Amino acid sequence: MLVYIKEAHAIDSKSPMFRGPVVEDPVTTEERFGVASKCVVDLGLDMIPAVIDKIDNKVGEAWQGWPDRLYLVGTDGKLSYAGGKGPFGFNPDELEAAIRKELAKKAVPVEASGTPKKVRKL
Amino acid sequence: MKMLGLLGLVALIAADAQAQERGSERSPEAARQSQGKNQVWNLLARKYDRNQDGKVTPEEYPREDSKFKSFDRNGDGVLSAKDFENGGRRGNRQGGNRQRGNREEMMKRMAISILIVPADANKDGAISEKEWKAHIAGLTTKNGDVDMEKLTKSMPQRGRRGSRRGGQQGQDEKRMAERRQRWLTSLFDGDRDGEIAVAELSTWFAKVDKNQDGTLGKEELPARRPSRQAGQRRQAGPEAPKAGQVAPDFELAWLADKNKTVKLSSFQGSKPVALIFGSYT
Numbered sequence: 001m002l003v004y005i006k007e008a009h010a011i012d013s014k015s016p017m018f019r020g021p022v023v024e025d026p027v028t029t030e031e032r033f034g035v036a037s038k039c040v041v042d043l044g045l046d047m048i049p050a051v052i053d054k055i056d057n058k059v060g061e062a063w064q065g066w067p068d069r070l071y072l073v074g075t076d077g078k079l080s081y082a083g084g085k086g087p088f089g090f091n092p093d094e095l096e097a098a099i100r101k102e103l104a105k106k107a108v109p110v111e112a113s114g115t116p117k118k119v120r121k122l
Numbered sequence: 123m124k125m126l127g128l129l130g131l132v133a134l135i136a137a138d139a140q141a142q143e144r145g146s147e148r149s150p151e152a153a154r155q156s157q158g159k160n161q162v163w164n165l166l167a168r169k170y171d172r173n174q175d176g177k178v179t180p181e182e183y184p185r186e187d188s189k190f191k192s193f194d195r196n197g198d199g200v201l202s203a204k205d206f207e208n209g210g211r212r213g214n215r216q217g218g219n220r221q222r223g224n225r226e227e228m229m230k231r232m233a234i235s236i237l238i239v240p241a242d243a244n245k246d247g248a249i250s251e252k253e254w255k256a257h258i259a260g261l262t263t264k265n266g267d268v269d270m271e272k273l274t275k276s277m278p279q280r281g282r283r284g285s286r287r288g289g290q291q292g293q294d295e296k297r298m299a300e301r302r303q304r305w306l307t308s309l310f311d312g313d314r315d316g317e318i319a320v321a322e323l324s325t326w327f328a329k330v331d332k333n334q335d336g337t338l339g340k341e342e343l344p345a346r347r348p349s350r351q352a353g354q355r356r357q358a359g360p361e362a363p364k365a366g367q368v369a370p371d372f373e374l375a376w377l378a379d380k381n382k383t384v385k386l387s388s389f390q391g392s393k394p395v396a397l398i399f400g401s402y403t
Contacts, residue, residue, distance in 0.1 A: 002398045009403035011162050012189040018158030021402050039402035051374035059372040064362035065399025073369040077390040082365045102394045
């Protein structure tokens, strides 16, 4: 599941980047929906279910997800994998390994839809 | 022979043309940045330049003032393509009082500001001329020069405090101190005798005292960043959840259907959930 959070490098933020997508920092949840839609379409991520953090950024902060981060929540509701802070800690290979491990635990195989095997760097 | 000569000439011209092109050619990274900046201007113009006069005025720009200011690199009060031209560095526009012109002058002021701060004996955030003179007197050697070791020791120290002494730490501190001494000497040793005369430092009080009220107040001194106490952690806010911990629950709307929300905890017992936090930029 993609959790779309506060922009990492909006052009009018404290850390603008002039390469890559030119995006103003959303100031409403509605605006963020707009940017997230564009992102998902442009990057071809529509196969991953996505939720949008509200503009108060509460979920992003609770999970320290900014600028990007990977986690795996096990069926027991506990974290079986907690990645490091991006960009250096953002490691899709680690997540993949964690997913495989988690799936191997179960006696009954779980369908893999919704749990992406390959994660493109956002 | 003539042909060769002609060929040689052509080759020379070609090489020269190439060299010229290379001279004006930017690195690929710079080119990308420049292109990116143009895209930023295009976006701003498209969204906000209502009267299409090639400028975005503060009235046309609906967002925060601070954002407008950060775009207005040339400080002319409007946003235009000029603010996003290549090589448009964030100029001397920052802060009203930024020193222009003489770089050495600026360095000296900076150094003095740092030197002066420890002179605040009563810690009231302001330094009177009396405090300054007393401070300097304490740093003066018999022959009227400044004791460089004492001076650098009196300056606010950078780097970690309260960490292990001796060994590498001691060496690093020593090297830092020496570097500072050399820097200060190079700035203030007017007569090049390797020493800073107290007189040289004293005159600087008047220069830093911009409003000439005999005291250096907060406006005249550099803004101090609150120094971290030994053992005090940086305020990082909530810590990231760790493996093994219960996943903090949340309820958020789906991108695909903003009228429907989902709770993370609803997956418990049925399937694991991989979470990818991120954004387009």
